Amino acid sequence: MIDFRISEADQHILDQVAAEGRAGEKYARHFEEHEHEPLPEAFPEAAEFEPLPRLLARRSKEDTPPATFQMLLSFARQSTNGVPLRNALRGGGGLGNAALRAAGTKEQIEKWGGLILAMSITEPGAGSDTKAIQSTARLDGEEWVLNGDKIFVTTGIRAQGVVVWATVDKSAGRAGIKSFLVMKGTQGFEIVRQEKKLGIRTSDTAAYAFRDCRVPRENLLGLDESVPREKGSASYRGVMKTFNMTRPGVASGGVAKALGAVGFARDALAEDGIKVDWQAGFHQRSATQQALIEMEADAEAASLTVLHAAWLADMGRPNNVESSVCKAKGGEVCRTVPQRAMELLGAMSVSHDHLVEKYLRDGRISDIYEGTGQIQRLIIARSILGYSSEELS
Numbered sequence: 001m002i003d004f005r006i007s008e009a010d011q012h013i014l015d016q017v018a019a020e021g022r023a024g025e026k027y028a029r030h031f032e033e034h035e036h037e038p039l040p041e042a043f044p045e046a047a048e049f050e051p052l053p054r055l056l057a058r059r060s061k062e063d064t065p066p067a068t069f070q071m072l073l074s075f076a077r078q079s080t081n082g083v084p085l086r087n088a089l090r091g092g093g094g095l096g097n098a099a100l101r102a103a104g105t106k107e108q109i110e111k112w113g114g115l116i117l118a119m120s121i122t123e124p125g126a127g128s129d130t131k132a133i134q135s136t137a138r139l140d141g142e143e144w145v146l147n148g149d150k151i152f153v154t155t156g157i158r159a160q161g162v163v164v165w166a167t168v169d170k171s172a173g174r175a176g177i178k179s180f181l182v183m184k185g186t187q188g189f190e191i192v193r194q195e196k197k198l199g200i201r202t203s204d205t206a207a208y209a210f211r212d213c214r215v216p217r218e219n220l221l222g223l224d225e226s227v228p229r230e231k232g233s234a235s236y237r238g239v240m241k242t243f244n245m246t247r248p249g250v251a252s253g254g255v256a257k258a259l260g261a262v263g264f265a266r267d268a269l270a271e272d273g274i275k276v277d278w279q280a281g282f283h284q285r286s287a288t289q290q291a292l293i294e295m296e297a298d299a300e301a302a303s304l305t306v307l308h309a310a311w312l313a314d315m316g317r318p319n320n321v322e323s324s325v326c327k328a329k330g331g332e333v334c335r336t337v338p339q340r341a342m343e344l345l346g347a348m349s350v351s352h353d354h355l356v357e358k359y360l361r362d363g364r365i366s367d368i369y370e371g372t373g374q375i376q377r378l379i380i381a382r383s384i385l386g387y388s389s390e391e392l393s
């Protein structure tokens with residue numbers, strides 16, 4: 001039976017993480033306005049908080065299962081607007097690391113797992129439709145030669161290496177697409193630019209170019225060089241598995257922005273004497289009170305879809321559809337709930353004196369990367385109706 005009760009010890013960790021997030025809010029506006037300025041290794045306030053790895057080390061098997069707890073941590077942390085007080089990006093924590101864990105051999109995981117790895121799929125002509133990838137990899141002796149242009153690579157500046165998708169055989173469609181580990185500094189691998197963005201401005205996003213970039217033959221993740229001709233490719237499915245694990249994480253970020261916006265609106269309205277009376281019936285509530293209740297219910301419902309997908313992963317059960325459900329729902333509430341909070345708050349919501357507008361800008365991305373809301377709905381529809389991607393796209 002699903003049980004999302006939180007132990008006292010876990011609640012303590014979540015409270016700490018939320019408090020640390022709030023302490024980082026004093027630096028938020030500065031880093032909004034100085035987008036490409038690197039964050040310091042640690043802000044002075046960091047000393048007031050026990051580092052998260054130390055808190056997590058005290059958890060026991062009786063506490064909330066790990067994937068589910070990660071989502072609760074994300075809600076606690078990301079529902080604040082604080083910049084990380086300690087440099088949050090650690091080895092093993094990039095999207096490329098998730099790809100390595102899903103598709104790499106044991107030896108490859110041991111060799112590169114401790115690095116910060118970005119993941120580079122998107123190209124100027126290939127976003128949602130990943131099989132349209134034009135970047136190529138050609139085997140030349142004991143080396144792969146990569147050529148192509150990549151855009152929107154999260155942590156593309158700070159990463160030490162990147163997992164790059166390229167095709168070894170364009171005529172094979174999806175089956176020809178493989179992933180390669182390319183280390184920074186490899187000749188022929190160039191960072192073209194760093195993007196300026198609407199939101200998530202402390203996250204660096206890069207564009208890359210690969211020009212006759214040579215990597216060792218053993219940098220092909222999974223080492224499977226075959227290109228199956230029959231329908232469906234195990235290798236492609238292997239790399240796509242990455243997203244079943246990461247979609248709930250991305251969704252949790254969007255849900256957190258919705259939860260944060262509700263909290264902000266609730267506090268701001270309470271200061272003006274507007275409080276929700278839960279006992280009062282529908283007809284006794286003002287439109288504002290009713291709006292707050294609806295926003296809260298929507299954010300809460302979305303949070304449950306995220307926890308469900310993560311809990312299935314904890315139980316070792318398939319969560320493909322549930323990952324897409326929570327990503328679609330999280331991608332919806334990250335737009336609608338902060339937007340509604342801004343409506344309720346009026347002019348103050350667009351002022352730079354407050355951070356409520358940041359929820360809308362930072363949340364927006366949750367409905368774009370790792371599969372847009374429309375793509376999630378396609379995946380869900382295919383699953384319910386029993387269609388293949390060729391039949392419903």
Ligand SMILES: Cc1cc2nc3c(=O)[nH]c(=O)nc-3n(C[C@H](O)[C@H](O)[C@H](O)COP(=O)(O)OP(=O)(O)OC[C@H]3O[C@@H](n4cnc5c(N)ncnc54)[C@H](O)[C@@H]3O)c2cc1C
Pocket residue numbers: 095118119120121122126127128129151152153154155197205365368369370371372373374375378393
């Ligand atoms: C800040 C940021 C960080 C990113 N980080 C990464 C990263 O680390 N690595 C990486 O590889 N990529 C990354 N991306 C790219 C992201 O994954 C793509 O932007 C996303 O997949 C959508 O692709 P697209 O932008 O080309 O849009 P398109 O695929 O061109 O889609 C445009 C619109 O059409 C809709 N659409 C497309 N196909 C269909 C369909 N079949 N049915 C219905 N609607 C459809 C889409 O939902 C969207 O609304 C990042 C993007 C951003 C903005």
